[in-house]
Amino acid sequence: MTPSAFAILCQNNDQCRPESIEELLSGMAFLLPLFDAISNVAIFIKDVQARYLLANQALIQRCGFKQLKPLLGKTSAEVFPAQLGPGYTEQDRRVLEEGRVLEDQLELHLYGSREPGWCLTHKRPLYNRRGEIIGLAGVSVDLQSASDSHPAYQRLAAVDEYIRANFHQPVTMRELTRVAGISVAQLERYCKRVFHLTPRQMIHKVRLEHAHQLLHTALPITEVALRCGYTDHSAFTRQFKVLTGFTPRQYRQATGGMVG
Numbered sequence: 001m002t003p004s005a006f007a008i009l010c011q012n013n014d015q016c017r018p019e020s021i022e023e024l025l026s027g028m029a030f031l032l033p034l035f036d037a038i039s040n041v042a043i044f045i046k047d048v049q050a051r052y053l054l055a056n057q058a059l060i061q062r063c064g065f066k067q068l069k070p071l072l073g074k075t076s077a078e079v080f081p082a083q084l085g086p087g088y089t090e091q092d093r094r095v096l097e098e099g100r101v102l103e104d105q106l107e108l109h110l111y112g113s114r115e116p117g118w119c120l121t122h123k124r125p126l127y128n129r130r131g132e133i134i135g136l137a138g139v140s141v142d143l144q145s146a147s148d149s150h151p152a153y154q155r156l157a158a159v160d161e162y163i164r165a166n167f168h169q170p171v172t173m174r175e176l177t178r179v180a181g182i183s184v185a186q187l188e189r190y191c192k193r194v195f196h197l198t199p200r201q202m203i204h205k206v207r208l209e210h211a212h213q214l215l216h217t218a219l220p221i222t223e224v225a226l227r228c229g230y231t232d233h234s235a236f237t238r239q240f241k242v243l244t245g246f247t248p249r250q251y252r253q254a255t256g257g258m259v260g
Helices: 003-009 021-036 057-062 085-098 153-166 173-180 184-194 199-214 221-227 233-244 248-254
Strands: 041-046 052-055 102-110 116-127 133-142
Touching: 021 041, 021 052, 021 057, 021 133, 041 057, 085 102, 085 116, 085 133, 102 133, 102 199, 102 233, 153 173, 153 184, 153 199, 173 184, 184 199, 199 221, 199 233, 221 233, 221 248, 233 248
Parallel strands: none
Antiparallel strands: 041 052, 041 133, 102 116, 116 133
């Protein structure tokens, strides 16, 4: 499911809204086999308590199950690793209670190897015909390897290499456009097309990957922040929580790492 198709599913046209979440699920039952065929996208619907009502096979397997039934009625906090699950559920509650829409939210996931992986998450509230929120729908698209067939790939590969070599210090758009030899607008457009990320998201991604590793050491969190290119502890904490739902200290404690 593409983000545009997802938006159509959640559109605000009163005539297209279901009377209840049960009516919506009944109308979508025939689509589930199609959703199951998509291996790199997690698709889900949750109720107003942020509990799963529907999920495709990609999400079922990611949660450690073989079938949908054990997942039903559970929140993300109950099925995902302690490092991340509560953060997803907190995010769900903001969508459900505040009617917030999340678009292209870069998020850290831990996969079977326990190594970090990344996805872009979209979440929208679902309304009934009276305008009441009755649940939420979401998709999380795994970030795929960049395609080297794009004409600008070599320029963008140089940008990615520059970020990975310099993430521990301030990285500006001016520097990235100089490395790529293209304009800011072209850089933004090509990065989205090839890496599925904005240049700023690429920087956050590299920094948080490094932070994930350092938080499993005895380094003080302030030192982790500095080594990952953040000017101070608070800036690092804010960005880390946006992408994981945890502060660095909470994440370290949840993973059994050193307390810094």
